[in-house]
Amino acid sequence: xxxxxxxxxxxxxxxxxxxxxxxxxxxxxxxxxxxxxxxxxxxxxxxxxxxxxxxxxxxxxxxxxxxxxxxxxxxxxxxxxxxxxxxxxxxxxxxxxxxxxxxxxxxxxxxxxxxxxxxxxxxxxxxxxxxxxxxxxxxxxxxxxxxxxxxxxxxxxxxxxxxxxxxxxxxxxxxxxxxxxxxxxxxxxxxxxxxxxxxxxxxxxxxxxxxxxxxxxxxxxxxxxxxxxxxxxxxxxxxxxxxxxxxxxxxxxxxxxxxxxxxxxxxxxxxxxxxxxxxxxxxxxxxxxxxxxxxxxxxxxxxxxxxxxxxxxxxxxxxxxxxxxxxxxxxxxxxxxxxxxxxxxxxxxxxxxxxxxxxxxxxxxxxxxxxxxxxxxxxxxxxxxxxxxxxxxxxxxxxxx
Numbered sequence: 452x453x454x455x456x457x458x459x460x461x462x463x464x465x466x467x468x469x470x471x472x473x474x475x476x477x478x479x480x481x482x483x484x485x486x487x488x489x490x491x492x493x494x495x496x497x498x499x500x501x502x503x504x505x506x507x508x509x510x511x512x513x514x515x516x517x518x519x520x521x522x523x524x525x526x527x528x529x530x531x532x533x534x535x536x537x538x539x540x541x542x543x544x545x546x547x548x549x550x551x552x553x554x555x556x557x558x559x560x561x562x563x564x565x566x567x568x569x570x571x572x573x574x575x576x577x578x579x580x581x582x583x584x585x586x587x588x589x590x591x592x593x594x595x596x597x598x599x600x601x602x603x604x605x606x607x608x609x610x611x612x613x614x615x616x617x618x619x620x621x622x623x624x625x626x627x628x629x630x631x632x633x634x635x636x637x638x639x640x641x642x643x644x645x646x647x648x649x650x651x652x653x654x655x656x657x658x659x660x661x662x663x664x665x666x667x668x669x670x671x672x673x674x675x676x677x678x679x680x681x682x683x684x685x686x687x688x689x690x691x692x693x694x695x696x697x698x699x700x701x702x703x704x705x706x707x708x709x710x711x712x713x714x715x716x717x718x719x720x721x722x723x724x725x726x727x728x729x730x731x732x733x734x735x736x737x738x739x740x741x742x743x744x745x746x747x748x749x750x751x752x753x754x755x756x757x758x759x760x761x762x763x764x765x766x767x768x769x770x771x772x773x774x775x776x777x778x779x780x781x782x783x784x785x786x787x788x789x790x791x792x793x794x795x796x797x798x799x800x801x802x803x804x805x806x807x808x809x810x811x812x813x814x815x816x817x818x819x820x821x822x823x824x825x826x827x828x829x830x831x832x833x834x835x836x837x838x839x840x841x842x843x844x845x846x847x848x849x850x851x852x
Contacts, residue, residue: 467509484499501684514533542567543690561754568696576701578590578602616775617671618672623783633794723790789805
C-alpha cells in the first residue's frame with residue numbers, strides 16, 4: 452500500500468528532526484546560542500530557538516528518501532516543483548533563524564516571504580483555479596501569481612503569530628496536516644485519479660507531520676515545572692506555514708478534473724481538502740487579523756510585536772500554559788474532524804458533530820471567566836466572611852474556591 456511509503460517518509464523526517472534537535476539543543480546550551488527574554492515572552496528562562504533549522508534538515512532528508520521510493524516517483528516526475536518547495540522552505544528558515552538571532556525589521560521579513568512565495572508560483576506551485584460547486588473558475592497568470600503570493604504570506608504570518616506557547620504550532624500542524632493527509636489520500640486512492648500535484652500535497656503534509664513530531668518532545672511543555680527545552684523559532688513557524696500553504700495550493704495547480712462528469716463523491720473529496728486548511732486556520736487567521744487591526748489603529752507596523760495575541764489572552768483569563776495549548780489543539784481538532792467526516796458521513800451529521808464540539812470548546816475556553824464571576828458573586832453575597840481578593844484568585848486552583 453502506498454500509505455506505508457508515506458509513513459516511511461514521515462518517519463524519516465521525525466527521526467532526523469529529533470536527532471538534530473538534540474544536537475542543536477546541546478550546542479545551543481553549551482555555547483549560549485539563545486536570545487534574551489523579551490517583555491512579551493511567556494517563558495521565564497532563556498531557551499534556544501533553532502528548532503526550525505533541525506526541522507528543515509529533517510524535511511530535506513525525507514524528500515531525498517522519498518525520491519528513492521518507486522511508489523512515490525510520480526511526485527518527482529516534474530522535480531522543478533519539489534525544488535521550488537524546498538527552495539522556498541530554505542529561504543524562510545534562513546530568514547527566520549536570522550530574525551531569531553538578530554531581530555530583523557518587518558520589511559526585510561516581508562520581502563523574504565514574498566520572494567519565497569513568488570518562487571513557488573514561478574515554478575508552477577500556484578493557484579490555477581478556484582473550485583466552486585459545479586465548475587472551475589480559471590485564473591489568469593497574473594491573478595494566479597498575486598493570489599498565490601497573498602495566500603502563502605498570509606498563512607505563514609498566521610502560523611507565526613500563534614507561535615507563543617510551548618508546542619502550540621507543532622501540535623496544531625500535526626492535527627491539521629493529519630486531517631489534510633486523510634483527505635488527499637482519499638482523492639488519490641484510485642489509480643485513475645492520481646496526479647503528481649495531488650501526491651505532492653500528500654507528501655508535503657506527511658513530511659511536515661513527521662518534522663513536527665520529531666521536534667515536539669523538546670518543544671512541548673510536559674508540566675508547569677518542565678517547560679520546553681527548545682523552540683522552533685520564527686524559522687520553524689514560517690517553515691510550517693509555508694509548507695501548509697504549499698500542500699494546499701498544490702491541489703489547485705492542475706485543472707485536469709472533469710467536473711461535468713465526476714461523481715458527487717469525487718467532487719466532495721476535491722472541495723474538502725481545499726476548505727479544510729481554511730477551517731483549521733480560522734483561529735490563527737483571526738488572531739492575525741485582530742493583531743493587524745490593533746496595531747494599525749495604534750499607529751504601529753502590522754508586524755510589530757505585542758503581548759495581546761489570543762494565547763496571551765487565554766493565559767490572562769486564568770488558563771495555565773498547558774491548558775491554553777490543549778484548548779488550541781481542541782479547536783483545531785474539532786474543525787479538522789468535522790471536515791474529514793464530510794467524506795464518510797452525510798453532511799448534516801458532520802455539521803452536528805462539529806457544532807457540538809465547538810460548543811464544548813467554547814465552554815471550556817470561557818470556564819475561568821464563569822468561575823471568576825461566581826467567586827465575585829459569592830464575595831458580594833457574603834460580606835461577613837471577610838473580603839475576597841478577586842485579583843489574586845486563580846480560576847484553575849481548586850483550593851481558591
